[in-house]
Amino acid sequence: MPDGAAAEVVSGDAATHALAFLTEMSPDLRGGAILDSAGSVLAASGDAGRWGEDAAALLGVADRAGDEPVEQVHIATEQGEVFALRHAGLAAIVVTDRFALASLLFFDMRAALRDLAAPLSTFSSPQAPKSRKRSGEAG
Amino acid sequence: MPPKPHRVLLDRFSGYADEAAAYMRRRRVSRRPFARLYYGGGRASDHAADSVAGGELFVAAGRLIEVAGKRSR
Numbered sequence: 001m002p003d004g005a006a007a008e009v010v011s012g013d014a015a016t017h018a019l020a021f022l023t024e025m026s027p028d029l030r031g032g033a034i035l036d037s038a039g040s041v042l043a044a045s046g047d048a049g050r051w052g053e054d055a056a057a058l059l060g061v062a063d064r065a066g067d068e069p070v071e072q073v074h075i076a077t078e079q080g081e082v083f084a085l086r087h088a089g090l091a092a093i094v095v096t097d098r099f100a101l102a103s104l105l106f107f108d109m110r111a112a113l114r115d116l117a118a119p120l121s122t123f124s125s126p127q128a129p130k131s132r133k134r135s136g137e138a139g
Numbered sequence: 140m141p142p143k144p145h146r147v148l149l150d151r152f153s154g155y156a157d158e159a160a161a162y163m164r165r166r167r168v169s170r171r172p173f174a175r176l177y178y179g180g181g182r183a184s185d186h187a188a189d190s191v192a193g194g195e196l197f198v199a200a201g202r203l204i205e206v207a208g209k210r211s212r
Contacts, residue, residue: 031207050206058199062176065192066184072177075200076170080207082200095207099167 015042017123032094088117
């Protein structure tokens with residue numbers, strides 16, 4: 001799917017379900033937001049305005065730090081860790097406690113955005129799954 | 140007299156668990172803040188906190204951490 005193609009069709013409800021999925025999958029997660037390609041907040045765990053501003057600022061700084069748009073960001077500080085991921089025209093930004101498992105978190109974020117961007121997203125259905133498991137996980 | 144087979148397995152498992160715990164303990168103590176950016180094709184770059192880009196990244200991350208607040212659970 002071309003980058004930027006998905007953002008127009010993603011609803012706020014679907015993004016809210018995707019964020020809930022991420023929160024459920026990652027016990028270390030403190031909060032997060034999902035943005036469309038224009039930087040508008042589709043879903044956020046708190047003040048959507050501040051999430052939008054600060055996430056755009058982070059992605060802007062990250063883009064300026066290199067010679068091409070950044071795909072993933074991982075910043076670890078003493079106070080917590082910040083993860084950002086762009087996929088299919090969407091962006092997910094989450095904040096976790098220290099020492100969160102980066103590979104698992106990026107895996108879940110990518111899975112959520114990929115599903116959200118798909119034409120038949122499971123997050124868009126009226127009965128969006130309350131609980132999902134990582135692929136390959138028993139249960 | 141050789142040890143019972145299940146004791147060998149238990150000892151080995153305990154050894155692995157001890158090593159993993161020690162690794163995690165060391166990681167917590169020695170890990171320093173970092174800012175890492177990943178690009179398409181798997182390229183990655185690290186930015187030190189005392190560099191211009193690194194400083195800006197840490198400031199932006201700090202704001203997000205502030206917005207997220209403390210974990211409620």
